[in-house]
Amino acid sequence: MVALDLLAMANGFFVTGGEAMGEVVRVAGGGAKLGQRAGKPELDPFKVDFDMDQAGPVSRSVRLNGFATCLRLEVVYWRILERIAQANGCSVSAVLSYVDREVHLRHGGVRNFSGLVRVICVAWLQDAPDTH
Numbered sequence: 001m002v003a004l005d006l007l008a009m010a011n012g013f014f015v016t017g018g019e020a021m022g023e024v025v026r027v028a029g030g031g032a033k034l035g036q037r038a039g040k041p042e043l044d045p046f047k048v049d050f051d052m053d054q055a056g057p058v059s060r061s062v063r064l065n066g067f068a069t070c071l072r073l074e075v076v077y078w079r080i081l082e083r084i085a086q087a088n089g090c091s092v093s094a095v096l097s098y099v100d101r102e103v104h105l106r107h108g109g110v111r112n113f114s115g116l117v118r119v120i121c122v123a124w125l126q127d128a129p130d131t132h
Contacts, residue, residue, distance in 0.1 A: 053075060054079075055074050055075070056074065058074070059072040060073075062092070062096055063097070065101055071113070071114055071117070073118065077118055080121040080124065080125065081095060081096070081117070081121065084121070
């Protein structure tokens with residue numbers, strides 16, 4: 001299926017994966033546009049003003065329940081963590097310490113803490129009230 005998708009895109013078609021899995025749509029001008037279908041709005045994460053710096057990893061020293069460690073996350077996740085901390089009236093370190101403590105208490109720990117933090121950020125955005 002991947003080879004078919006790449007071939008279709010190279011020939012100016014876009015293979016969709018939404019409601020009609022595998023639907024092939026001809027794209028005007030030969031270039032594929034993400035999400036472009038008849039009657040559907042276009043969603044392009046690489047719009048002109050997309051900030052690629054958000055994808056850049058940043059390492060920060062943090063204290064998790066009194067232990068100093070280093071956490072490497074993309075800039076966009078640090079920004080989300082700042083929003084979570086602000087919504088809870090605490091620091092980013094306090095949010096991370098809470099996550100660390102809870103994952104140890106509930107699940108005995110986690111192998112990939114940074115991956116867990118990313119998932120928590122996305123989950124928070126999905127459940128966040130409109131005020132966030």
